[in-house]
Amino acid sequence: MLISQKLAISMAIWTLLMLTLIGGENVELFVIMILIGLLIIRELSSIYIRPSLAVRLDVFVQIGIVFFIGVVMRRILSILELI
Amino acid sequence: MRKRKFLRPEYSSKIIGIVFLTISIYLFLRTDYLNAGLAAAFIGIFTIFIVHIPTVEEDVALAGLKTGILSYHHLLEDLNLSQYGVIVPSHKNLTESRVFVPAGKLESIPDLYDEMSIVSSGKGKVGVSIVPPGEPLLEEAKNKMEYEIEGSDIEGGRECMGYLTQGMGLAKSFSLRKKGKEVKIRITLGRYDDFCEELRKKSTNICTRSGCPICSAYLTGASEAFFVPLKIKNFEKEDNHIKYDLEEI
Structure with missing residues (x-):
């Protein structure tokens, strides 16, 4: 089995596990947990994956980080009662 | 299939x-x-x-590997070099690792140079110095390491071989052991066992001279990790298990 296939299966299992645990309530938490899964997989697989695959994984991580920054900004604004 | x-x-x-x-x-x-x-x-x-594979078909890649190693085999056969090979890491005048295949009984390793393939330095020092067939595969593994493999000893060697095994899928498992001047490498082949068998039918002696690209990557990795020339002492293959016994020179 290819490393990329193992990564895809691991990420699918993680996502379904988070969906089971979080349910349909908190979308922000769910997406952040997916981001955490991505970061774990990226770190653990870093020695085994080729640079081209690492770049592809990094794109997903970067999209997740942008979303995370958005969530944090939204929380800060809501604490400051600006929204 | x-x-x-x-x-x-x-x-x-x-x-x-x-x-x-x-x-x-x-x-x-x-x-x-x-x-x-x-x-x-x-x-x-x-x-x-x-899941994306921006590369050539597996059978095309294997055919490429075969072509390279069969050329080596014919060259060594024509030169009548039947002795076991010595994997020499990059040191002194060498900027890259080499495999030295002596013509007769090895007395000592002659001075090797990058630009020299036919070596003639006196009795017991005549032979051929070739680039290890597994060097490009090993380079891929070395690129993934965070430190230089040269002189990194057994841990560095195992990390590099771990990438060759798990990352590149060249084998199912491996073991690297060192006791005194003896180094033992065990490789359990997986999907490339058929490739190995097919190659051994056409070029039996290649295993003890330089190794095929897969074995050569492991042998060269060990030589670079210990940073000493390693002479192939013994080679065995049972089913998909490969055993190399090497000796520091």
């Missing part, structure tokens, strides 16, 4: 991805399960973009 086109990972992953994306669209449009829709969309997109 060649897989049907749609069973190959790059195609099957796209089919699976599209199925998940279709499920996600249904969940978004027809139900209130937002997180389930997000999960399906993520799995679909992730599968489509991650």
